[in-house]
Amino acid sequence: MMPCRSRWREALVLVVVLSTSAAQAEDTSDLESLLSQPVVSGASASAESATIAPATSTSVTAEELRRYGIASLDQAINFLALGIITENPLGTVEVGTRGTLLNLDYGNHLLVVLDGHVLNEPWNGTAYFDRMVGVPFELIDHIEMILGPGSVLYGSNAMEGVINIVTKRAKDFTGLHVVAESELPISLRGGLGFGTELRLFDQPLEIIGQVEYYKRKGPSFDFAPQDYGLDAITGEPRRFTTDPVGTGIWGGRSSPAALHYDVPAAYLRATFGDFQLALRGAEAKRGTPQGWGNFNDPDKFSRDRWLSLDLQYRRALTRQLDISARLYGDLYDYLDSFPTASAEQCLEYQTDGCLSLLVGASKWAGLEVRAPFDWFGDARFVTRPGVDVRVRHVSSNMRFVDAATDVSDTVSSYALTEKAVGAYLEQTAQPLEWVNLNAGARFDYDERFGSHLSPRVAAVASAWEGGALKVIYSEAFRAPSAYEAEYEDVTYQILPVNLRPEVVRSIEGSLEQRFAGQRLLIGVFRTSWRDMVMATELTAEEIAAAVDSGALVPATTLAYQYRNESSFSNYGVNASFDGAALGRRLTYALTFTAACSDGDLRHCSSLGPLPVAAQLFGNARVAYDLGDSLPTIALAGRVAGPRLVDASDFEPRPFARRQVELRAALSGDVPGAAWLQYRLVGNWAASNDTPYSVGPLAAPQADYLRQALVPVDRLRIMLGLSATLPP
Amino acid sequence: MPRSNVITAVCLTAATLGVAVRASAESVTVPVTLQAEFVAKLAAYDTNLAARAGDTVRVLAVFKEGDPESTRVAQQLVTALAAKATIAGLPHSQDVLAWTDAAALRAACQSRRLAVIYFAPGFTDAELEAVATEFSDANVLTVTAVGRGVSRGVVLGFDIVSGKPKLMLNLTQARKQKVALRPEALSLMKVLE
Numbered sequence: 001m002m003p004c005r006s007r008w009r010e011a012l013v014l015v016v017v018l019s020t021s022a023a024q025a026e027d028t029s030d031l032e033s034l035l036s037q038p039v040v041s042g043a044s045a046s047a048e049s050a051t052i053a054p055a056t057s058t059s060v061t062a063e064e065l066r067r068y069g070i071a072s073l074d075q076a077i078n079f080l081a082l083g084i085i086t087e088n089p090l091g092t093v094e095v096g097t098r099g100t101l102l103n104l105d106y107g108n109h110l111l112v113v114l115d116g117h118v119l120n121e122p123w124n125g126t127a128y129f130d131r132m133v134g135v136p137f138e139l140i141d142h143i144e145m146i147l148g149p150g151s152v153l154y155g156s157n158a159m160e161g162v163i164n165i166v167t168k169r170a171k172d173f174t175g176l177h178v179v180a181e182s183e184l185p186i187s188l189r190g191g192l193g194f195g196t197e198l199r200l201f202d203q204p205l206e207i208i209g210q211v212e213y214y215k216r217k218g219p220s221f222d223f224a225p226q227d228y229g230l231d232a233i234t235g236e237p238r239r240f241t242t243d244p245v246g247t248g249i250w251g252g253r254s255s256p257a258a259l260h261y262d263v264p265a266a267y268l269r270a271t272f273g274d275f276q277l278a279l280r281g282a283e284a285k286r287g288t289p290q291g292w293g294n295f296n297d298p299d300k301f302s303r304d305r306w307l308s309l310d311l312q313y314r315r316a317l318t319r320q321l322d323i324s325a326r327l328y329g330d331l332y333d334y335l336d337s338f339p340t341a342s343a344e345q346c347l348e349y350q351t352d353g354c355l356s357l358l359v360g361a362s363k364w365a366g367l368e369v370r371a372p373f374d375w376f377g378d379a380r381f382v383t384r385p386g387v388d389v390r391v392r393h394v395s396s397n398m399r400f401v402d403a404a405t406d407v408s409d410t411v412s413s414y415a416l417t418e419k420a421v422g423a424y425l426e427q428t429a430q431p432l433e434w435v436n437l438n439a440g441a442r443f444d445y446d447e448r449f450g451s452h453l454s455p456r457v458a459a460v461a462s463a464w465e466g467g468a469l470k471v472i473y474s475e476a477f478r479a480p481s482a483y484e485a486e487y488e489d490v491t492y493q494i495l496p497v498n499l500r501p502e503v504v505r506s507i508e509g510s511l512e513q514r515f516a517g518q519r520l521l522i523g524v525f526r527t528s529w530r531d532m533v534m535a536t537e538l539t540a541e542e543i544a545a546a547v548d549s550g551a552l553v554p555a556t557t558l559a560y561q562y563r564n565e566s567s568f569s570n571y572g573v574n575a576s577f578d579g580a581a582l583g584r585r586l587t588y589a590l591t592f593t594a595a596c597s598d599g600d601l602r603h604c605s606s607l608g609p610l611p612v613a614a615q616l617f618g619n620a621r622v623a624y625d626l627g628d629s630l631p632t633i634a635l636a637g638r639v640a641g642p643r644l645v646d647a648s649d650f651e652p653r654p655f656a657r658r659q660v661e662l663r664a665a666l667s668g669d670v671p672g673a674a675w676l677q678y679r680l681v682g683n684w685a686a687s688n689d690t691p692y693s694v695g696p697l698a699a700p701q702a703d704y705l706r707q708a709l710v711p712v713d714r715l716r717i718m719l720g721l722s723a724t725l726p727p
Numbered sequence: 728m729p730r731s732n733v734i735t736a737v738c739l740t741a742a743t744l745g746v747a748v749r750a751s752a753e754s755v756t757v758p759v760t761l762q763a764e765f766v767a768k769l770a771a772y773d774t775n776l777a778a779r780a781g782d783t784v785r786v787l788a789v790f791k792e793g794d795p796e797s798t799r800v801a802q803q804l805v806t807a808l809a810a811k812a813t814i815a816g817l818p819h820s821q822d823v824l825a826w827t828d829a830a831a832l833r834a835a836c837q838s839r840r841l842a843v844i845y846f847a848p849g850f851t852d853a854e855l856e857a858v859a860t861e862f863s864d865a866n867v868l869t870v871t872a873v874g875r876g877v878s879r880g881v882v883l884g885f886d887i888v889s890g891k892p893k894l895m896l897n898l899t900q901a902r903k904q905k906v907a908l909r910p911e912a913l914s915l916m917k918v919l920e
Contacts, residue, residue: 028911030768031894035915038890039758048758061889142890171875172888316796377799378806379759433810583914 032517032580033466042113042144042164044438045153045370045384045426051468054438054458055161056510056523056574058082058145058591062168067587067623067634069665069681069718071137071181071189073163074130078619079636079663081145082521082591083574084161085617086129087643089692089710090259091288091302093130094612097147097160098525099570099595101613102532103646109478109502111150111158114165115269115278117310120157121332122418123362123394124483126304129163134265134282134306136210138177138193138722141168147574148506148525149476151454152440155388155422156479159504159529167269170195170206174726179212181720186256187216200272209268218256221711223290225251226695226704232344234351239341240295240696242353246341250696251708254289257298261286278310290694290710292345293338293356300338307331319377322370329365334358341403347411347491348555352404359397360483366390384426384440393417394482398489414486420446436460444477448485452477452501466514470523477501484533484562494538494551496562503530518579526571531564568610570597585625592618609644612691616641631668637661643691645707649699654707656689675725681718688712756873756887759800763807765885765894766843766870771815772912775905779866780842784819787839789832790847792825797849800872804845826850829861836867845870846881855879859900866905877919882906886917893917 038050038059050057058081060070070076074086074093086093087101094101095110102109108125111118114135120127128134143165150158173195181189193210229248231238239246265282287301294300307330314324336358340346346354370386395415401408426440441455456474463469480499488495510523538546538559546552552559572595580587597610609615616639623634642655667679692710770776770784786808790801805821813819824835836844844867846855855871859880862869871877874886877895882904884895894916901908 028772028915031765031772031912031915034761034764034768035892035894037761037892039756039761039887039892040890047756049761059890061891063889141888144890166890316794316799318795319798319802321795374799377802379803380806 029516032584033514033519036514036517036519036578036580038142038144040144040146040164041166042146042162043150044428044440045372045386046382046428051462051470051512052436052460054456054460054472054474055150056083056147056470056472056508056521056525058084058576060143060145062141062172065137065140066667066679067632067665068621068636069634069663069667069679069720071183071681071718071720072130073128073133073135073143076143077129077145078638078661079621080589080619082576083147083593084145085593085614085640087612087614087640087691088130088712089690090290091286092128092132095129095160096613098527098574098593099572099597099613099615100160100527100529100568100610102160103610103612108157108481109159111154111162112165113154113162114267114280115167115276115310116312116326117278117280117308117328118154118157119306119308121306121330121362122364122392122482123332123334123360123396124481125157125478126332126334127157128284128304131214131216131261131263132284132286132304133165134263134280134284135165135167136191136193136212136265136267138179138191139167139173139208139210139267141166141172148472148508148527149454149456149474149504151444151452151476152426152442152456152474153386153424155420155442155444155454156446156477156501159476159478159502167267168195168208170197170208170271173208176725177210178723178725179720180722181718183216183716183718186218186716187214187261189214203273204271206271207268209266211266212264214261214263214265216259216261218259219713220256221254221259221289223251223254223295223694223711224708225249226697226708227701228696231342233348234343238344238696239353242294242297242339242341250295252296254296255298258287258289258296258300260298260301274313274315276310276312276314278308278312280306280308282306293340294342297339301335302337303335305331305333320374322372322374324370326368327366328368330363332362334360339403346402347400347409348553350400350402350404352402354403355401357397357399357401357408360394361396362392362394362482364390364392380430382428384428386424386426388422388424390420390422391417392420394486396483396487398487411489411491412487414482416482416486418447420444420448434462436462444479446479448482449479449499449501452479452503468512470510470512471507472509473505473507475503475505477503478533480533480562487562488551490551490553491556492552492559493535494546494559494561499533499562500531500564502532502564504528505530516579517581517584518577520575520577522573522575524571524573526569528567528569530567532566532568533562534565535560536563536565568597570595572596572615582624585627586622587624588620588622590618590620611644611646614640614643629669629671629674631666634665634667636663636665645691645693645709647698648693648707650707654709656691656709657687659689659712660686662686670721675723677722677724679718679720681720683716683718685712685714688714757885757892759803759872760807761892762870762872762885763804763811765892766804766845767808767811767814769883769894769908769912770843770868772909773815773868774907774909775866776815776842776868777817779868779905780815780817781840782818784814784817784842785839786814786819786821786843786845787835787841788821788823788845788847789826790823791849794849797847801845801847804847804872826854829854829857832858833861833865836862836865841867843868843870846872846876848872850876852879855881863900863903865903868906869900869904895919 043053043055107127177193179191191212237246237248341353368388372384398412424442506527508525578589619638621636788801871881877884
């Protein structure tokens with residue numbers, strides 16, 4: 001094996017050769033450096049060069065999405081972004097950053113923003129990072145993946161970072177667009193979009209929109225049988241299917257119908273003068289063969305629905321003062337419908353099985369007003385105050401319907417209306433030509449948890465040609481979700497007491513150097529997470545006290561309560577290199593993150609990495625545009641190091657093997673029909689391991705010696721066609 | 728919060744918005760500091776700049792009076808350029824001017840020996856077309872803050888696509904205004920003929 005030092009030396013030589021050849025080929029490197037600078041708007045309250053933005057970020061362009069055959073947000077994250085990664089337990093992907101991934105959090109530690117509108121809902125903070133984000137991909141202009149705490153602008157949930165999705169201007173999406181795409185042969189996505197620019201009452205009017213439907217069934221997987229044995233309630237072999245007689249055996253080959261997705265989505269954005277109106281509606285229904293409930297049951301599903309409206313207004317009032325206002329309102333609901341034939345998973349008397357139904361709903365509306373003041377009218381000293389006032393209503397109901405009698409029994413139900421206000425102030429200053437400062441704080445008051453202050457300070461020194469040194473300190477928080485604060489179930493969970501917000505504090509530094517059309521970024525970070533909320537197992541004494549108070553039923557032997565129980569930290573290094581050569585027809589990039597996370601999370605056997613979270617990961621890509629009517633050829637790969645498996649009692653704790661995923665994409669215009677574009681994508685994963693345990697057994701048995709893991713869809717071909725018809 | 732307070736807040740906001748009755752033009756999308764960087768660097772690719780400018784590169788940022796955003800952007804550009812030691816290796820000066828009409832601007836261009844004229848946002852298509860006509864035999868680089876202006880006869884413009892800045896060039900108008908950018912720079916631009 002080549003010594004590590006030699007490999008570094010080879011890599012350095014390659015970088016120098018690439019950059020030198022690029023520099024020699026053209027002498028426009030100064031212009032190319034400027035043209036390759038992403039302009040981001042999600043890190044602070046204004047558009048700015050990513051170099052001086054108060055965060056480390058990746059900007060993924062629509063062209064890159066097309067070039068690499070990216071069809072969903074998780075693919076964009078894994079193949080194109082720095083410091084962020086997803087894992088797929090089948091169902092909904094989970095997302096983590098820089099060595100952390102908070103398992104089973106429904107994405108509520110990372111904020112997802114669409115054209116300034118936050119998508120995380122207030123019942124459980126839910127956001128998705130795959131097809132279920134419910135945003136037609138053809139509309140996306142670019143995606144800003146911003147790492148690190150971002151509550152200074154956005155309030156709750158922006159702990160790991162912010163994903164800011166920005167849709168296209170109408171000028172870049174004119175005409176009628178028809179899309180058909182398939183991950184052969186398991187899925188089909190069809191879409192119809194349009195974009196137009198008009199003048200109305202002598203004002204510019206822009207409209208873009210798309211409706212689409214994504215449907216998938218399969219693939220099938222083989223789940224090795226697990227002999228669970230007897231049902232603890234009936235004393236008979238546990239039933240894992242609807243067969244009237246149980247076998248105690250879980251597993252087998254799943255049917256394609258048991259792994260299903262149905263995601264219709266629509267988005268419309270209209271800009272008229274100083275106003276912008278955005279409407280979004282989406283539904284995400286999916287089911288998996290594994291997990292809670294029956295095995296391989298096509299009737300098992302979860303469903304989210306969203307309807308949102310966002311009206312923005314922006315105007316320069318004077319040479320110094322702007323005002324912008326955003327009025328927004330959202331409706332959201334969630335349904336888990338899990339049939340189970342196992343008496344163990346039902347209420348005590350439901351010995352023939354049950355249907356478990358969890359309903360969550362939220363609706364919220366608010367007004368956000370910003371009034372940036374440019375003191376000298378030259379953008380060198382700008383104060384940006386803002387206030388966001390919100391009213392929200394959340395409700396939930398959890399019940400079990402007896403499979404034999406259809407009698408329904410509610411175990412948890414709550415509804416509440418809450419108000420919250422956040423006020424923030426951001427100050428930017430450019431005291432010297434090469435120094436950019438950004439300091440701010442946001443104060444949040446929320447009826448659910450009280451108040452919280454989130455500061456951020458950043459300094460960027462661009463003291464030499466093409467270089468920038470950046471230092472950032474930032475904090476963020478996550479309010480306990482309504483689910484965590486209000487859910488109780490007399491069979492296994494009691495209400496929390498004085499649940500506080502989770503808090504994250506981060507300090508990071510980075511060095512960026514641009515040269516000859518290339519960009520190199522190296523950063524270090526250390527992040528500390530405190531008061532993390534987790535379901536904590538009650539002691540025997542605590543259970544007895546809860547039974548005495550009526551919070552738990554008398555037979556309870558195992559019960560939980562959400563508590564601010566955990567803290568941990570992560571630190572490490574991230575780096576990226578990207579560039580272009582040969583007249584920008586050749587583009588390439590690579591990113592790398594090495595992190596170390598440790599903590600006292602209860603489900604860690606000792607201090608060690610967080611479950612599921614990769615400590616070492618990265619990606620690399622290269623694309624070449626053959627020009628004229630010839631296609632663009634693109635290759636991309638990603639690697640994720642070994643990851644600790646979740647929810648396993650095996651000793652030593654098992655790790656999922658290193659994952660290497662490769663994809664090749666071919667895209668371009670169909671010869672002789674420039675209005676018709678195609679893309680052909682092949683994706684291959686080397687390992688069949690995910691870091692998720694699967695099946696009812698979490699501990700070794702005589703015939704069960706290795707933790708079974710959720711499998712990977714290892715090879716998939718995608719073919720897509722899109723037609724653009726002029727207006 | 729009592730319902731009356733909410734209603735009051737909404738009314739106050741509506742009243743504030745109501746003050747601003749005049750709709751604005753297209754907003755700038757490329758940060759002005761970045762536009763200034765482009766102007767300074769692109770000037771070096773104009774093979775006719777030295778002859779046009781003489782001993783000093785003179786830049787004029789034109790804005791629409793009464794349009795706060797236009798005024799601000801013009802000032803920001805001038806401030807950002809002032810921080811540059813040289814433009815294309817030459818000393819430079821920069822100033823702002825309120826728009827009156829194309830003929831007056833042409834006169835100012837000749838009397839001040841301007842090398843670059845920058846149009847802040849806020850100009851109508853008709854105004855930019857009038858400039859293009861008036862300057863069709865001039866010797867000056869015209870630049871617009873918004874890409875749309877290039878199709879209306881401004882030589883150079885900025886746009887943003889997929890979160891990255893783009894350069895747009897009206898080659899026909901560039902030839903008329905004796906702007907001769909080197910071919911390698913043209914290869915980085917979206918060129919309109």
